[in-house]
Amino acid sequence: MKTRRSFLQKASASALAMSLPAFPMFSLTKESETYFDFQEVKPLRVAIMGLGSYGKRVADAMKDCKRAKLVGLVSGTPSKVESWKKEFGIEDKNCYNYQNFDQIKNNPDIDAVYVITPNGLHKEHAIRTAKAGKHVICEKPMATTAADAAEMVSVCEQAGVKLLIGYRMHFEANTLEVVRKRKAGEFGEIKFFQGLSGFIIGDPTQWRLDPVLSGGGAMMDIGIYSINGARYMIGEEPLWVTAQEVKTDPVKFKEGIDETITFQMGFPNGVVASCLSTYSMNYLDKFFLNGTKGFAEMQPSTGYGPIEGRTHQGPLTNPHVTHQTTQMDEMAAMILDGKQAEIPVDGREGLKDMKIIEAIFEAVKTGQRVDLV
Amino acid sequence: MKTRRSFLQKASASALAMSLPAFPMFSLTKESETYFDFQEVKPLRVAIMGLGSYGKRVADAMKDCKRAKLVGLVSGTPSKVESWKKEFGIEDKNCYNYQNFDQIKNNPDIDAVYVITPNGLHKEHAIRTAKAGKHVICEKPMATTAADAAEMVSVCEQAGVKLLIGYRMHFEANTLEVVRKRKAGEFGEIKFFQGLSGFIIGDPTQWRLDPVLSGGGAMMDIGIYSINGARYMIGEEPLWVTAQEVKTDPVKFKEGIDETITFQMGFPNGVVASCLSTYSMNYLDKFFLNGTKGFAEMQPSTGYGPIEGRTHQGPLTNPHVTHQTTQMDEMAAMILDGKQAEIPVDGREGLKDMKIIEAIFEAVKTGQRVDLV
Incomplete structure (x- = not known):
């Protein structure tokens, strides 16, 4: 069964790519939306x-x-x-x-x-x-x-x-376009990344502000987008972090719930990522990747709606698709077909971000640079 | 003489403000450009x-x-x-x-x-x-x-x-408009400033890359715009700095010449300024001021040409005037008439930036947060 399903999936994907049905077992009169028939492709x-x-x-x-x-x-x-x-x-x-x-x-x-x-x-x-x-x-x-x-x-x-x-951004079209441009050298040598992630959090009784349930404040929830974004935008793993915390509202943001942290990550090629994680500002959600030959800037860079931005070559114009729709279809292909994500989304990828978050918390606590390797 | 000159200056300024000549001693037939007659107003x-x-x-x-x-x-x-x-x-x-x-x-x-x-x-x-x-x-x-x-x-x-x-930016119209909006509370409570200052420096033999003549690298030359900009945009004086240096080209950027420094400044109201100073990136010259009710973003923010940007209310539209022209006219008014600059440009203002630069260099050297007060 598994073999047959894989065969059909490959056949149907290939058929779509050619805009022609490849096998007579598929009905030629069906609408394209029903082409992936759940009867055929589980x-x-x-x-x-x-x-x-x-x-x-x-x-x-x-x-x-x-x-x-x-x-x-x-x-x-x-x-x-x-x-x-x-x-x-x-x-x-x-x-x-x-x-x-x-x-x-x-x-x-x-x-x-x-x-x-x-x-x-x-x-x-x-x-x-x-x-x-x-x-x-x-x-x-x-x-x-x-x-x-x-x-x-x-x-x-x-x-x-x-x-x-x-990691829904790992499947988002404008994000992937920027990453492909970086890999193709279109920005030249990468020198700098900036990620500004945050929003003003509402209801003070929500679990996100409970340290036991959340494990942290803005960093766990939204700062992680800048951490993860720095990694996929730069295409390297950081060597060190430094971080500075500011807390203006210790009632809303209890012990163990970070409100605002600025943090920096140093990468092997000399790139520094300069980032902001906050639960007390709006107007953020900005990425800026800067290289010797060009740049990309995105805002919004990780929100649920359309991801917008431009490179030195012009605007990013891939149409918006609901991120979670793409994510779940792509994850289905990864699980069912063994498809590889362009940017990893597996547990080891998630673990890398967790190690960085812990290093940032340690850097805040000690005031020292924390080496990651 | 001084009294008479001051009197005439006030009269002419007032006349201009009303678009009407106030005193018959000024010729009514003169072009407006010659209205400030160097014979009359030294x-x-x-x-x-x-x-x-x-x-x-x-x-x-x-x-x-x-x-x-x-x-x-x-x-x-x-x-x-x-x-x-x-x-x-x-x-x-x-x-x-x-x-x-x-x-x-x-x-x-x-x-x-x-x-x-x-x-x-x-x-x-x-x-x-x-x-x-x-x-x-x-x-x-x-x-x-x-x-x-x-x-x-x-x-x-x-x-x-x-x-x-x-400090030519202290007289630039779009810059002053943003500062006035901030003072008027139009951005709400200020929470964050970001300044990205830098360019790829050319000729390696120039005095700017000689530590004796320059006193430092990018920070002295271009990073100072982010330091100074943070202060006039936020409207407070920083309490502490942290900083991280990266040097990718130790031949071009000798001992005593900083290439790239990311630095952070903490302000009394909890604002953090997150800044970049570099001699090895273009596509920068960005300011971003963020408050609870709105924001301003400017790019270019300090270059010689037109300063462009927007706030949450719309684009900044003041016409460009060559910065140094405005600066010298305004400084003439300060020296001759005792006019006050909207944002100080005196030696004590310059000294504040110098103290911050020294603290940043110390923070780089020690890896520690350096308190400024």
């Missing part, structure tokens, strides 16, 4: 764990997926399960709570679980998913410590399941 | 010391000045003096070299000397000018150390002459 069947606002965003985005399909739910709130079941047409047998979740191992109709629970629960939820033999897609940050992240990587590898982190 | 009569490329830029810009007039030259290169004399119509008696310069004290036709020599010579040249009883306009950085800068301030005060630093 989708990645996903359960979402954590029915919060981001989970809802992913579920909505998946309505337009061609390779991934929302088929299951995991939640501790029965009322949410009820309303989602109706909205997304989920079968009762694919709905779980945190008590009976481990029984998912006996469910042949779910391939992967997308863990979209608070950061502090990712490790437990990812490991339970892996131990149930299901592939893990885990929202970022993948954990609250590098040690937890490393354990997740190890458990998933032992369980023989994929561990993918929800 | 200009600030300036000698330029140092006939290099920036001196030439200032001299050219002064052709359009209404209150300042280039009348004298100081140079060690007779051939330069000859060609400038012809181009700018300078009298022989107003030309000096570094040997006979101190005789300028006996010249009643020169009011001020604009010191545009290499940084390492500013102190000596400013002090000789002050001791000759002439007002000092000194290019930035005003000196190569804070101690020298403090001595310059002190000597000029004792000599009863003005000491003004060539």
Whole structure:
């Protein structure tokens, strides 16, 4: 079966590329949208764990997926399960709570679980998913410590399941275009990256402001975009970090919840990334990559809407596609077909960001430069 | 005479403001350009010391000045003096070299000397000018150390002459508009400033790359724009600095010549300024001021050409006037009429930047945060 499915998938992808049906077993009269027939090309069947606002965003985005399909739910709130079941047409047998979740191992109709629970629960939820033999897609940050992240990587590898982190920007067309231009040398030698990530966070009672559930403040939630962005934009791994913290509202931003951190990362080729992570400013979400022959600047650079910007050659014009739709289709291809992401999204990629976050926290605490290698 | 001149200046300024001539002693038939008649309103009569490329830029810009007039030259290169004399119509008696310069004290036709020599010579040249009883306009950085800068301030005060630093941006219309908006609270509470200052420096033999003459590399020359810009954009004085240096070309950028430094400044209200100073990148010259209610971003922010940018309210649209023309007219008004600059440009202002530069160099050296107060 697996062989046949792979064969059909390759055939259909190839047919689309040529705009011609390659095999008579596909109906020539079908609309192109139904060309990937779920009867023929089985989708990645996903359960979402954590029915919060981001989970809802992913579920909505998946309505337009061609390779991934929302088929299951995991939640501790029965009322949410009820309303989602109706909205997304989920079968009762694919709905779980945190008590009976481990029984998912006996469910042949779910391939992967997308863990979209608070950061502090990712490790437990990812490991339970892996131990149930299901592939893990885990929202970022993948954990609250590098040690937890490393354990997740190890458990998933032992369980023989994929561990993918929800780095949706790694599939976004304008982002990929900039990365391809950098790889092609169109910016010359890269010299500088700047990432300004942040927003004014609202409701002070939300889990993101609870250090146990979040593992940190702005850095875990939004600063990670500048960390990760620096890495994929520059194309190297940082050697050191320095960081400075400012806290103007210690009531809203308790001990363990960073409000504003400026941080710098030094790279082997002499590039410095100068970044901002904050929960108390809007008008940010800017990336700037600067090289000897040109530059790219993007704003918004990581928001949910269209990614806009320009290089020295002109504006970035790839049409916007809902990021989570692309992400889930691409992750389906990675899990089902073994497709490689242009920019890695696996657990080891997520672990790199976790190590940098820990180094930044240490640099804040000690006031010293922290070496990463 | 002084009283009468001041009276006429006020009268003419007032008349211009109303677009009506106020006094019959002014000819009503004159073109507006000749309205400020040098017969009636004596200009600030300036000698330029140092006939290099920036001196030439200032001299050219002064052709359009209404209150300042280039009348004298100081140079060690007779051939330069000859060609400038012809181009700018300078009298022989107003030309000096570094040997006979101190005789300028006996010249009643020169009011001020604009010191545009290499940084390492500013102190000596400013002090000789002050001791000759002439007002000092000194290019930035005003000196190569804070101690020298403090001595310059002190000597000029004792000599009863003005000491003004060539901060041309302090008179630039779009810059002033942003500062006025900030003061009026239009950006809300200020939270962040970013200044990216730099360019790829050319000729490796120039004095700017000689540590004795320059006192430093990119920081003294171009990084100072981000330091100074942070201060006037934020409207506070920094409490601390941190800094990180990267040197990729130790041949071009010798010991004592910084190539690239990222630095951060913390301000009393919790604002952090995150800045870049470099001699090995183009595509910079960006300012970004961010507040709780809005922002300003400018690029170019300090270049010689038009300053462009926008706030959350829309683009900055003040017409470009050659910065050095405005600067010299405004400085003439400051010296002749006691007019106050909207953003200070005096020696004490320059000294503040020098102290910050020294702190940045110390932060680079020690890897520690350096407190400024």
